Amino acid sequence: MDNIYDTIIVGFGPAGFAAALYAGRFAMNTLVVGKEFGGYAAKAGTIHNYPGVKNADGYELSKTMKEQAEEFGAKFYDGEVLSIEKKDELFLVSTKDKKSFTAKTIILATGSERRKMGLPRESELENRGIHYCVTCDGPIYVGKDIAVVGGGNAGVSAALLASEYAKKVYLIVKGDSLTAEPISTEKIKIMRDKIEILYKTEIKEFLGADSLSGVVLNKDFNGSNKLKIDGLFVEIGSLPVNKLAKDIGVFLDDHGYARTDFSMKTNIAGAYVAGDLCNAFGSFKQNITAAASGAVAANSAYYYLRSLNK
Numbered sequence: 259m260d261n262i263y264d265t266i267i268v269g270f271g272p273a274g275f276a277a278a279l280y281a282g283r284f285a286m287n288t289l290v291v292g293k294e295f296g297g298y299a300a301k302a303g304t305i306h307n308y309p310g311v312k313n314a315d316g317y318e319l320s321k322t323m324k325e326q327a328e329e330f331g332a333k334f335y336d337g338e339v340l341s342i343e344k345k346d347e348l349f350l351v352s353t354k355d356k357k358s359f360t361a362k363t364i365i366l367a368t369g370s371e372r373r374k375m376g377l378p379r380e381s382e383l384e385n386r387g388i389h390y391c392v393t394c395d396g397p398i399y400v401g402k403d404i405a406v407v408g409g410g411n412a413g414v415s416a417a418l419l420a421s422e423y424a425k426k427v428y429l430i431v432k433g434d435s436l437t438a439e440p441i442s443t444e445k446i447k448i449m450r451d452k453i454e455i456l457y458k459t460e461i462k463e464f465l466g467a468d469s470l471s472g473v474v475l476n477k478d479f480n481g482s483n484k485l486k487i488d489g490l491f492v493e494i495g496s497l498p499v500n501k502l503a504k505d506i507g508v509f510l511d512d513h514g515y516a517r518t519d520f521s522m523k524t525n526i527a528g529a530y531v532a533g534d535l536c537n538a539f540g541s542f543k544q545n546i547t548a549a550a551s552g553a554v555a556a557n558s559a560y561y562y563l564r565s566l567n568k
């Protein structure tokens with residue numbers, strides 16, 4: 259049989275990179291397969307809360323994490339994993355470009371993806387005025403009027419970042435208060451001339467033929483229920499990317515996150531999870547929790563292999 263890895267880690271985010279670093283340091287024969295370099299960490303812009311690195315650029319931080327893991331022997335393969343199958347105690351990993359890899363253990367660090375609003379024409383207008391990442395697409399709207407949906411951490415940080423580009427930012431919030439961290443809500447409140455918060459407000463419809471020109475709101479704002487904007491950023495949370503976990507029968511919680519305990523193991527022998535995919539930290543999902551859980555997952559995989567004497 260071809261090379262059998264001690265572990266295959268799926269995901270190029272902080273959870274996957276930290277797992278790779280630790281697995282490498284345990285001298286495990288390690289392959290990391292990932293689709294998008296850096297995951298959300300690479301798209302987050304400046305990261306202010308990763309200990310030991312002040313004002314880290316998310317992309318640069320991801321590059322360093324990868325290099326560190328490479329230095330300890332982890333191998334990387336760019337590709338989308340389409341399926342994982344457990345057969346005769348081994349995990350068979352198949353990618354979209356028809357490669358297959360085999361490992362004794364698997365660490366799933368596939369993260370989460372942005373929640374959509376679920377309104378008619380949302381997909382049709384995606385990237386034609388509707389976006390899901392201010393860091394990625396905010397610079398398109400220099401000097402324009404835009405709206406951000408969401409009053410949580412994601413919405414408030416997006417509005418703050420968007421205000422660096424846009425002329426005016428409307429923050430559309432369903433409830434009657436912001437639920438983001440106080441440090442962000444305080445910042446947003448002192449930017450009243452640039453960021454206007456519309457509480458108890460929901461979008462009912464998108465306007466514009468080929469691209470977004472505005473939205474219809476559930477109530478009047480400045481005398482009309484139509485708000486004219488050039489762009490809209492939807493920042494209303496995330497859903498776990500759990501297809502591969504489901505494939506191998508990993509138990510999920512009621513919200514679709516992979517069930518695990520403090521050791522990051524799952525109900526499937528040899529299968530571990532880390533990062534935003536898992537339910538270990540509740541809704542507190544950060545680079546530091548992702549990296550920490552990746553390290554723990556690799557540690558658990560290592561001791562599992564040792565217990566089998568493999």
Ligand SMILES: Cc1cc2nc3c(=O)[nH]c(=O)nc-3n(C[C@H](O)[C@H](O)[C@H](O)COP(=O)(O)OP(=O)(O)OC[C@H]3O[C@@H](n4cnc5c(N)ncnc54)[C@H](O)[C@@H]3O)c2cc1C
Pocket residue numbers: 268269270271272273274291292293294295296297298299301302304305306307308337338339340367368369370393412415499502532533534535543544545546548
């Ligand atoms: C806009 C934004 C700003 C943020 N800012 C901060 C911040 O300032 N500080 C902070 O601590 N946290 C921040 N976060 C949260 C933080 O980015 C995440 O908690 C962290 O990225 C989770 O890491 P992860 O490795 O679990 O998942 P991700 O970073 O989502 O990475 C998942 C990886 O899995 C890959 N993948 C998924 N499916 C497959 C597949 N089938 N095959 C191959 N690869 C696959 C993806 O391509 C990706 O590489 C922010 C998040 C967002 C969205």
